[in-house]
Amino acid sequence: MLRPALRPLRLLVAGAAVAVVAASWARSAVLTLRAADEQQAAATTRTYPDQRLVAPVNDLPGPYTRVHPWALPYDANDYDSRASVIGIAEGPDRNIYVLTRCNRNSCAGRPEAPILKFNPEGQLLASWGVGLFEFPHNLTIDRDGHVWTTDEGNHVVRKFTPAGELLMTIGEPGKAGDPPRLLTSPTGVVVGDGGHVFVTEGHDNSPTAPVARVTKWAADGTFVKTWGRTGSAPGEFSSPHVIALDSRGRLFVGDRNNNRIQIFDQDGNFLDLWYQFGRPSGIVITPDDRIYVADSESNDFHNPGWDKGIRIGSARTGEVQYFIRDIEPWTISHSGAEGIGVDSRGNIYGGVVRRRMLEKFVPRTDAGSAAASRSMPGPPAPSWTPAGQAQTHFGHVARGFEGAPEGRGLSVTAAIEVNAAMRHANLAAGHASLADIQMHTRHVLQALAPPAGAASGSDDPGLGFGVTRAAEAIAAHIELAAGAADASPTMRKLGPTVALSARALAARARAMVDLGNRVLAAPTAVEAAPLAEALRKMALELDTGADADGNGRIEVNASEPGMNQLEAAVYAILEGERLPRMLR
Secondary structure: OOOOOOOOOOOOOOOOOOEOHHHHHHHOOEEOOOOOOHHHOOOOOOOEEOHHHOOOOOOOEOOEEEEOOOOOOOOOOOHHHOOOEEEEEEOOOOOEEEEEOOOOOOOOOOOOOOEEEEOOOOOEEEEEOOOOOOOEEEEEEOOOOOEEEEEOOOOEEEEEOOOOOEEEEEOEOOEEOOOOOOEOOEEEEEEOOOOOEEEEEOOOOOOOOOOOEEEEEOOOOOEEEEEOOEOOOOOOEOOEEEEEEOOOOOEEEEEHHHOEEEEEOOOOOEEEEEOOOOOOOEEEEOOOOEEEEEEOOOOOOOOOOOOOEEEEEEOOOOOEEEEEEOOOOOOOOOOOEEEEEEOOOOOEEEEEOOOOEEEEEEEOOOOOOOOOOEOOOOOOOOOOOOOOHHHHHHHHHHOOOOOOHHHOOHHHHHHHHHHHHHHHHHHHHHOOOHHHHHHHHHHHHHHHOOOOOOOOOOOOOOOOOOHHHHHHHHHHHHHHHHHOOOOOHHHHHHHHHHHHHHHHHHHHHHHHHHHHHHHHHOOOHHHHHHHHHHHHHHHHHHHHOOOOOOOOOOOOOOOOOOHHHHHHHHHHHHHHOOOOOOOO
């Protein structure tokens, strides 16, 4: 995607920190990934690290000021009035084009226009697309100013003029299938200098429709070729979510479920893969080859240990230089910017789907020292003054608790400890030596239930609070909230759901402690390894919950919920109480 050349960001950061992941890779065990196909066998004989062993890239400067809301003013307490923003791009006219999923997370049957055009000051100039879209997914602009969109729900790519006239459709609305006539769940689109159109297809890679590929089309919409399939080898994909071009014409594919970016030439030949930008949902590469990657799904079982946010670096070298941490970096739930755009002034735009917001990040030119500009969670989120016993106790769960590390809310405290347990369970299962397996298992136990009086140290993960302690405190405080005389109908209805989920989480953590102690007692790696793998699977369920009765769904009962279900219930109370839908 071509735009007017960007002026270099002049960020006055002393001793600019550059995270070169090669160093951490060299310390990690590596595995040779099998070739995607015979034609690429020679290119894929390089070794790449086991992704579980790649050190997270979190601690970098984030010298930007967050501006919110930008262009889309709304009542912060009226969640239903807000649009889920999924795509942002600047055109050659310097106007900002925004793609939304209407005032829901879908445009099916909605009266709102999904495509919005703003001037650089955020004033709405035009809108269009009512009735065309079902599930908008990505927006890009070519060198001539044409607006390209993907509609994952309707299985089509559309090309518009800057005024909103529909010029071309690739695929047939409502019909999934294969080229040369059809597309299946198109996620990303980008247009090269020669007019070729590249589309990523396959969003969920379900067993019934395992499509995961890149398709190439001529400027007139004629099919050219396709490459890729479902898998984890080079040239294979699991939810190819976005695609971008650098100045050399290389294609960067955000291979989201594989937690990596893959790089290809325009004929589909595999060139390289990168893990250092996290779990990519959105990618923008500017003409000076600065790459911006939106990571909206890390910090859960997909990619534990990695904070959500926007990583910025070089598309030429792969170095990560800056990190804008999301304001909810440690929640288990999907959060943070998924769509991303950059304008010719160096401003970054983040489209946050779950919180339904559009954020703008303006470069700071007075950042001072590197230490002073470290990326923090951002300015305080909208807050409320608790009114009475019910909201006071609920506030301990959602917003802040004096007894928790750094005064965090109990829900976020639990999520951080769950994430630490997941990351080290992954590491324990990924190592071969008994010493390494048991070292990481001890870290899992520290995150689950640290000894009395323990605190987080340089060698210990998490916060020193523990999943069991946090979960039990959540259950106690939400029951006090739901039982208070001033509790609202929402609190009375949903409070027991939170309490059940919290107690199920605590029980799951205690079962993991028992299994972890068995790992520590194993005399050999041969005996410890299968136990460590079982611990890893239990850590996954600590996040996602488990369908214990095999009925195809995770229910709120004494055994099935995990952290994901607990957070969902807390968010539902926030929404029902018309409180800011954020956890701190």
